[in-house]
Amino acid sequence: MPLKSPYIPTTSKSRTVRTAPPRRRARRAVAVAVAVLAGTLLITADAVARQVGEERFADRIAARQGRSLASPEVTIEGSPFLLDAARGTYPEVRVKADARTGDGIPVKAAVDLHEVSEHAGRYAAESLDAAFTAPFAALGSRGDRSVRLSDAGDGRVRIETGVVGMPLVITAGLRLDAGAVTLSADSASLAGRPIDPAAPAIARALSQRSREIPPLPMGLEPTAVSVGPGGVTVHARAPRTDLT
Structure with a gap:
């Protein structure tokens, strides 16, 4: 009877793990850091430009309306702001301000300006919606x-x-x-x-x-009146209006 050969386990071939050279890893790290830094700078620049644009717009609104709107607070919607500024068109600009009627009644004013465009330093809005609330x-x-x-x-x-x-x-x-x-x-x-x-x-x-209802700013005409917890609100609308 033939003798069986003894079982000898075989060892698997070891695999070689290749790693990127140190210089290549360093270049990748630098590229990622530069991309992150560039993105951060772009976001920061966009935020600063938006703030400056909102302040300039608030100054223009205040100069046009005089004492009827006190210290307007302006928010320019849309992102990125720099792209809209380059085009000279802003999809929506929101203005909030405290005001007073001719007989001294305090009013909270909220005006939404739609499709605001800028040309040669002058602004115009395709339409306006507003709400004036008296407590x-x-x-x-x-x-x-x-x-x-x-x-x-x-x-x-x-x-x-x-x-x-x-x-x-x-x-x-x-x-x-x-x-x-x-x-x-x-x-x-x-x-x-x-x-x-x-x-x-x-x-x-x-x-x-x-x-x-006293004359409203920016060519607005009253469209409705409502009652809420904050008081009585007059709603108004205006078609295309030159703002400056």
Whole structure:
């Protein structure tokens, strides 16, 4: 019987791991560092240019509107800013500012300018949308009579005052009528007891609360009125407008 040869395990051939030469690794590291640095510088330059552009735009708005808008805060949308600046067109510019009406009522103004273009140092917007909000506290008191206004929900305002020592509460809807904000009562109570909201006395009282909307800046025309927690807001719009 033939003898079997003894099993001798074979060893696998070792693999040689090749590494990049030190100089090549160094060049790659330098290239990555340069790319990161260039990207950081570009982002920083874009942010600085945007800030400068917003400040210049705010100065132009303030110079045109004079005292009607105090210290406007400008935000230029779109990225990258430098590309939009090179084209001379900005997709949206938002302006926020504190203002006052002719009779001293404080107003929060928010204006969105769409497709703003620059040519020879002059700016124009294809359209404008704006909202001017007057707080309830500023609208509540007129003359010697103290009236408290608040948000009643569903686009209505709650009016609280006193009649011969008894509390009168009216809820009314607001509407825009020929450039004026008018009120229409839908419920009323005197000393906690419901009364007819269509009573002539209530109609006369509300007619005294109606207000003409003063001329708005930048060619804006009122389009609607709404009520919210912050007060009464007049919405407005304008077509293409030259800003400077």
